[in-house]
Amino acid sequence: MRKLTNKNVILIPIFAGIFFAADDQTVIVTILPQIMSDLMVDVTELDKAMWTVTGYLLGYVSVMPIMGRVSDIYGRKFIYVASMSVFMLGSVGTGLTNSMGFLESYAYHDSTLVRSCVSGILEITTSLDWVIGTRIIQAVGAGALIPITIAIISDFYSGNERAIPLGLTGAAAEAGAVTGPLWGGIITQFFSWQWVFWLNIPIGLLVIAGILFLVPNSKGTTHKIDYLGSGIIVAAICFITLGCSQSGSNTSFLVIFVSVGVSLLIGYYLLSKQNDNSVVPIELFKNIQFLAANTLHLFYGAALIISMVTIPLMVNTVLSGTSLEGGLILMRMTIAIPVGAVMGGWLSKHYDLRIPAISGLIFCFVALLFMSRWNELIGDPLMSYHLLVAGFGFGLMIAPITTSAINSSSKRYQGSAAGIISSSRFLGMTFGIAALSAWGSQRFQDLLLGIDLKFPETGVLGNPTSGFENQLIQAGVNLFHDFFMIGSVLCLIGILPCLFLVKTRITKDPLE
Secondary structure (H helix, E strand, O other), X not given: OOOHHHHHHHHHHHHHHHHHHHHHHHOHHHXXXXXXXXXXXXXXXXXXXXXXXXXXXXXXXXXXXXXXXXXXXXXXXXXXXXXXHHHHHHHHHHXXXXXXXXXXXHHHOOOHHHHHHHHHHHHHHOOHHHHHHHHHHHHHHHHHHHHHHHHHHHHHOOHHHHHHHXXXXXXXXXXXXXXXXXXXXXXXHHOOOOHHHHOHHHHHHHHHHXXXXXXXXXXXXXXXXXXXXXXXXXXXXXXXXXXXXXXXXXXXXXXXXXXXXXXXXHHHHHHHOOOOOOOOOHHHHHOHHHHHHHHHHHHHHHHHHHHHHHHHHHHHOOOOOOHHHHHHHHHHHHOHXXXXXXXXXXXXXXXXXXXXXXXXXXXXXXXXXXXXXXXXXXXXXXXXXXXXXXXXXXXXXXXXXXXXXXXXXXXXXXXXXXXXXXXXXXXXXXXXXXXXXXXXXXXXXXXXHOOOOOOOOOOOOOOHHHHHHHHHHHHHHHHHHHHHHHHHHHHHHOHHHHOOOOOOOOOOOOOO
């Protein structure tokens, strides 16, 4: 074990990698309109364009449960560098979108082979499918960084020492997600949107250099990786995510995809009973604290994504704000998350883990309950108060949830535990946004049915559209009221699994 100062220094490049990977998760929000314009994607194809977001989430989540275990076998340092390299490769691919014009002169080359190759390259790299594909490659590399980081922290910090660095891990990820939209807006203000991805290359190289020079080598285990199990887990997550993406549009495909995903998970369970080297050890879920931490993380992810989607949507519609205004108002919540994460880490180190976790749930419950009372007249300072309290509450929960999951797992499975606890949050976000879109779409249609457009009698002056607009605004207020209420209820329900988190501080790793 190295000195404390050395342990803290190695976290700098590790957290930097997480920050910029999380940044690319949300940067797409502000540059998507320009991508659609450049690639001549019509607004009617918005559902396809949204796969630049869904595809990133799919790649991000699918690798999380297995990469912690992969780092157990091949070593943390090697897998972190490899994952960052994959992230950079995807960034290069996305940066090349609609940027291969210098090849057009070769489209008239004497060689038929050269002409066909150039034409194919130009056609592929100017399509939305290319952006989606390269974004998925990015996400595969980015999604691996968080579980590997948690595993590295587990190696260098023992027991209650892990709480603060784990809180900082969440803070780095949240800070990256907060700055993503703003970063995209700043870059596209002066350069083309492709530069958002090209700038990942020098940043990624600096992160890799820091990892190579500061992070000590770690020996992998002699166990072989369970390739079949890994494939089943990734396939199951992909099918369930695809099913969620069909919510509100195609119930048949939703049922088929989710059924296939669940069947694969059942198959994995049966297979793992005969395999002592499973990539996601079933033994972990026999521990009530580990199961409780992951259950709470599902509720956390669902409540968080509901809040993050509803706030800018309400600003852009009911409050008649611009997209930039919606993003800036959302930042009042997200900017408080890293603050809460650091505080939650400190509290988790010195007190019972349930204290910061339950406190965070109560903060979020109360804030979302007040936000459910928002209407078209809401303004500051009340709006800011509610958003800051919600963000602080979400941040408070990060460290106790992760610490409980890691501390309740054996040394042998801490890499796997890191991957699973990381992915459970994003699975909750996936399920939350799917449920929100499915139920919300039907709910809004029901509200619209209650709108009555009355025309004035002949000879009587009046504006029939003003009454319609007022009723439409009220329908939106009612819809967003329901969204915030669902989020608050999820936080309230989350108190139940929270009661089963590891109750006491661990002063020594039980397996050391």
